[in-house]
Amino acid sequence: MFEQIVEFTLNNPLLVGAFVILLILVIVNEAKGAAKGVDTAEAVRLMNKDEAVALDIRDRKDFNAGHITGALHIPMNSLDSKLNELEKHKNKKIIVVCRMGSSASMAVAKLQKAGFQDVVRLKGGMMQWQTDSMPVVKK
Secondary structure, eight states: OHHHHHHHHHHOHHHHHHHHHHHHHHHHHHHHHSOOEEOHHHHHHHHHHSOOEEEEOSOHHHHHHOBOTTOEEOOGGGTGGGGGGGGGGTTSOEEEEOSSSSTHHHHHHHHHHTTOOSEEEETTHHHHHHHTTOOOBOO
8 A cells, every 4th residue: 555655656746746735735724714712611711700702603593592691692694794783892802602613713704804803712612512511591
């Protein structure tokens, strides 16, 4: 197997070189563009000590099924039109919460583009929050 990889590399140096360059670019891009995340313990500390604001971007049904105490609710599909609701929190750290932690990155990028400087995502989202037995409020 290893011999075949070496042979392929020697026979196709341009193809392998292009692959390596693309791989490096993807890694660098992901590292730069990935929204900074905090775990549940850090999120609790930020909310308790630094008055950080939790912003839940899940849909109404999921939000009502259980959310972080005091979390603001603006669904992801309404975020652009409701940014004005967050203006009073512009000087606070905002922790974006989604279902599993992945779609929060898009919301973080939107908020940063709108001028919110201190925005992070909750790693693992509400799934991780509940797995860590953190308290939830149901509406």
